[in-house]
Amino acid sequence: MNVLICNDRAEPLDSLIGILENNRDVTSVKVATNGRQAIDALHSSPIDISISSGTGLDFNRMLQRHIAPTVAASLTRVVATQSPTVPLFVKAHQFGFNNVLPLTTPEEKIVPSLQRTLSGEESIKDHPSVKALHLTPGALTHSISFEDTNDQHIVELVGVGLSDHEIAEALNLSIQNVRNRVAHSIRINQLTNRTQLALLQNTNWQIPDFA
Structure with a gap:
């Protein structure tokens, strides 16, 4: 499993980086601290999962417009945050993310959770708050269209x-x-x-x- 972590100063994911770097089921961990690094990493080698923090949610969504369609189509996107709220779950779902990973998850369960997300066994759409709203996933990720x-x-x-x-x-x-x-x-x-x-x-x- 090849992972890209979009690490920002507002909500650093350093502890998650350490966990993933020391797990045998993770082939590589790349870390990007700005948009250009993230785009370059995604286009330079295969990335299975991109992880961003809760505070980086909006920025990560905007990056999607600069990713080649072939890369975006095969990329699984996850939000990792300390205490995910219901609004964050809904926002991540609307922005096309595949799952939300609470950083309070026991260390030994983090990689299995990411693997299940990658395989589609675990998904943000199954969260009770998201299911109750009957929302279309990724509704806010595309460019807006006008008739005239x-x-x-x-x-x-x-x-x-x-x-x-x-x-x-x-x-x-x-x-x-x-x-x-x-x-x-x-x-x-x-x-x-x-x-x-x-x-x-x-x-x-x-x-x-x-x-």
Whole structure:
């Protein structure tokens, strides 16, 4: 099992690195401390599992746009954090991660958990909080799509929190036209509600710094 750990200063994963480096079932452990290192590591040699911290969740999601599709398709992604919360489970699920690993897991159970995640036996979708919401996994990982420039302008204004009435007034459109276009944008982006549309729009605005 080849592992890449995206290690950040806000929530260091040094203890996890030590555990994996000393386990015979782990072939290699690469450590990246910034986006460029992570991208280079993923494209330079086979990586089975990428692990990021809870605080690095958003940044790791943004990296996905810079990974070759063939690499991304075979990559298992895990969030490792000390005390995972229900919101973190849901967010990780929506960002397309395969599992969440609590760092309170006994040392001898960490690698078996990663192996089960890699094989698909253990998954974030089986967490009770995620199952109860009936969410589509990875809904917020892709680039947002627009039917035309009017749709783009409407979604941009949804992203900054404007109501349908405010959007209609700003763009000189009927309220029903705005509502229809918002509903259409939700549908073509395979989302379930307006909040997800706003989140996807806002996450697409963010550009990671690979310096």
